[in-house]
Amino acid sequence: MAATTQKTFLNRLRNGDEVAHLITLMFAASILLIAGLLVLELFGSSTEARHKFGWNFFFTSKWDPVAGQFGALPFIYGTVVTSAVALMIAVPLGIGAAIFLAELAPPRISDALTFIIELLAAVPSVIYGLLAVFALVPLLRDPIQPFLKSILGFLPFFQGPSYGVGFLAAGLILALMVIPFIISISRESLLSVPNDQREAALALGATRWESTWHVVVPYARLGIIGSIFLALARALGETMAVTMVIGNTPQIAASLFATGYTIPAVIANEFTEATENLHLSALVELGLVLFLLTIIINALARLMVLATTRRGTAQS
């Protein structure tokens, strides 16, 4: 009758540590469970469209609810283009601002500006949409787009009639919406770089800027890249602001002045009035496509980060 050192499960539960372990495990598992249920639901509700169109769904451009013909290509194109334009503008501005706020600005100014910038992240997207419709679109239609056309009109990106609404307007308002994310997270990463890194660089004779750009920023690279992906995730999924300024035309056009359509915008617009089951399941399939698009982009991003970290840098 040796005393058992192996406690039973219920006995171990008496111990607070075990309870905490179990509860936090359940929380983590519940997130995975909800995500899994989401994918299952998307898959299930899109069955009719998947069976009817198959892989052609990704390569067809026609979206005709009356004839029952649905193709995802214009929406994928629009989603990718608007997010790309948004990131091309937001990333340099955001990282530059973060570097200024973390490294070069006096602490009081840095704190005040950061506070205001983080408030911008809390503004609802419909407000950004209204701002875009009333302020940005008229500006684009009259002074800005004709100006771009006159200077860069030889490029296919800046040709065609200028309505004000279009890919450029959507890209710009998305850039405005994601910059606060990039700035606040990148600034945190930069601030968390240990001071001895900076001091070591300065001690080796680097200038202030050289130490920032060549030592501190690479050290904080993971956090900065993480902020870019958070920004990308928001840009891909943004609905209201985009649908108010993109012109809602399912077409593929090279010009940034042209109108287009994105996946979240078409789902928001057509979901409530979609009476036929095929129409509804095509919209759900678009949702599934967006989900997969996000996964693919994130996976590529992780691979890229993995590839660059393996090149023998000392950071974790």
Next chain:
Amino acid sequence: MMTRKHVMGAVPILWLIGWSLASNSPATVHAAGTLLINGAGATFPYPIYAKWFDAYHTAHGDIQINYQSIGSGGGIRQLLAGTVEFGASDMPMTDEQLGQAKMKILHFPTVLGAVVPTYNIPGVSQELKFTPEALAGIFLGTIRKWNDSNLTKANAGVKLPAEDIVVVHRSEGSGTTFVWTDYLSKVSPDWKSKVGAAASVSWPAGLGGKGNEGVSGLVKQTPYSLGYVELIYAIQNNMSYGVVRNSSGNFVKANLASVTKAAAAVAKTMPDDFRVSITNPPGKDAYPIASFTWLLVPSTISDSSKKSAIVGFLHWMLHDGQKMTEALSYAPLPPEVVAKEAKAISQVQ
């Protein structure tokens, strides 16, 4: 560790919670006497329905009708799924949808709506006249400039510029689009074969704005643009809109009277189930782009108290309810339709 003290302490707290939930909550008092009826559907008639249901509740305190404006498609789906007791739609249900229902569904027209063309041409402040061919051509993209002969012929005194027409349509599915495309399908065989009529279509040309606000916003801001909006929206926002030629050859301006006349013109030939389109009707004063909006009620309602409540509401709607429509800029049903509908209500068993 939970000791006996902890357990004993929890009991009175639990009892207090249970007591307050069970006896004093307003929900319980409410549920005891009130009959709750749920409906869902179209957004276009939501303001008048909200007013009606509220007025009906004031008149009959024991009946509460709850309406969610989730869209015509949503209303039809929820009715077919049995989640709501009645639905509402800006478009009549198709034969296919009626076939999916477990029981027969009756359509009851409630009010009339209309769609008007609105435009923005710098330098032109007069009211423009649009022929059916002009509207179809513009929306098909075959008529591209404002000074096209189709437009100049009808607008003799107006100097129309040689600019491209920027077409604006609704981006989301809506009853307004259904009425507009239904009209275009009737007046243009080209439109009917290429595009068709539905709440969401594949537009050959133009930009999409979200909601009546989106379309009117785009039209106001974009020079040389043309779009379509609900008549009520145009009236309430003091927008200028064009007149459209009807099937008798007269250019009729949309207002409550001409819209009601459109329904009156069709009343004699209307099918008994009220599933009719009243676009491009006969009648010299009728506005050509008008439509009913319907309440969708199952023909058999098992709960007899709910049935009598719904039947009572329908009768009230046809008489007292119609008097409230003009204040909200909805066109009332013409007397011919009211009479026909009053008889049809007896089909609800």
